């Protein structure tokens with residue numbers, strides 16, 4: 001692990017070497033559960049050009065710890081997005097935005113509240129529907145009436161699904177990867193020790209640590225170790241690490257998890273991790289809509305639904321439910337991978353096939 005401790009928060013702020021990242025002030029957001037979040041800003045990146053008919057726009061949705069940098073030059077879906085790639089930026093105008101509640105430029109707990117101090121514990125509980133509402137405001141600002149497609153995996157798949165159910169007239173096609181119609185008891189259970197680890201860190205201070213010298217990165221690291229284990233398959237971990245040990249005597253798999261914990265605590269804000277994890281826990285596309293089956297039956301978009309055969313966190317049965325309930329889906333596609341849930345990030349050739357099936 002690196003010697004220097006991470007700063008209190010790894011959150012981005014507007015003006016922090018933005019590169020190609022852009023920011024858009026969207027004003028106040030009415031939250032689905034009631035209340036208003038003032039002064040919402042969204043950070044986003046784009047690739048390609050919007051055509052005169054404004055009908056070639058694709059929204060790419062990142063997962064829990066992703067960000068707006070999905071495309072070429074080291075993005076988390078680099079290999080899938082770019083000139084001549086499955087999401088061909090010579091043809092499509094591709095947009096990826098940092099999620100509401102995140103820490104990579106879009107308003108979240110580390111952002112300043114109207115009084116100038118960080119939101120911290122005052123940041124409201126936001127849900128997947130609020131996150132999509134922000135994306136709809138961004139689409140309005142960019143002049144995109146209808147997405148040709150919305151693509152997403154994991155928490156990104158929850159948002160893609162919410163677009164298809166909540167705003168059906170604004171999306172023509174969806175790619176739903178490794179995501180559920182509603183968070184399962186098992187998923188909420190796996191999240192519980194992660195949230196508890198962050199809150200048990202003395203530096204958490206009830207969520208108000210952003211002005212301190214250091215933050216709850218120990219708790220965030222524990223959360224990441226738990227989560228990352230669920231993102232990979234047991235068979236893969238066995239095959240890669242077995243009972244081997246690192247030079248310092250740790251099991252190699254412990255060293256691997258320590259590495260991922262250290263990396264995340266340097267690039268992510270613990271408050272955002274809590275807010276986004278609770279948003280995933282709250283996800284239920286059928287809530288207030290007559291249940292999951294009724295919600296899925298309202299989808300008018302074409303859909304490709306896929307899961308990963310070794311995903312122990314978001315098992316295939318959840319994607320089977322989506323594929324069976326959405327009229328525009330032609331059955332379930334299965335990604336073959338040893339990587340578990342992270343297969344939606346790592347299996348680029350298979351993902352490219354699914355994108356081509358969706359986009360034609």
Ligand SMILES: CC(=O)SCCNC(=O)CCNC(=O)[C@H](O)C(C)(C)COP(=O)(O)OP(=O)(O)OC[C@H]1O[C@@H](n2cnc3c(N)ncnc32)[C@H](O)[C@@H]1OP(=O)(O)O
Nearest residue numbers: 062063064065066067076252253255256259339342345346
């Ligand atoms: C879409 C989104 O929203 S998420 C955004 C992208 N996701 C992330 O960044 C989350 C964190 N990372 C991951 O989940 C994964 O690394 C993925 C999915 C991005 C890629 O998976 P893989 O290519 O299979 O990488 P893997 O899980 O093997 O990790 C590789 C890292 O572990 C390190 N590593 C491997 N074995 C060990 C070990 N025994 N001890 C210490 N470190 C180890 C490697 O050196 C490498 O480090 P680096 O990433 O700093 O270069």
Ligand SMILES: N[C@@H](CCO)C(=O)O
Nearest residue numbers: 063064065066154155
């Ligand atoms: N590795 C991914 C998986 C979560 O779905 C992430 O960190 O966002």
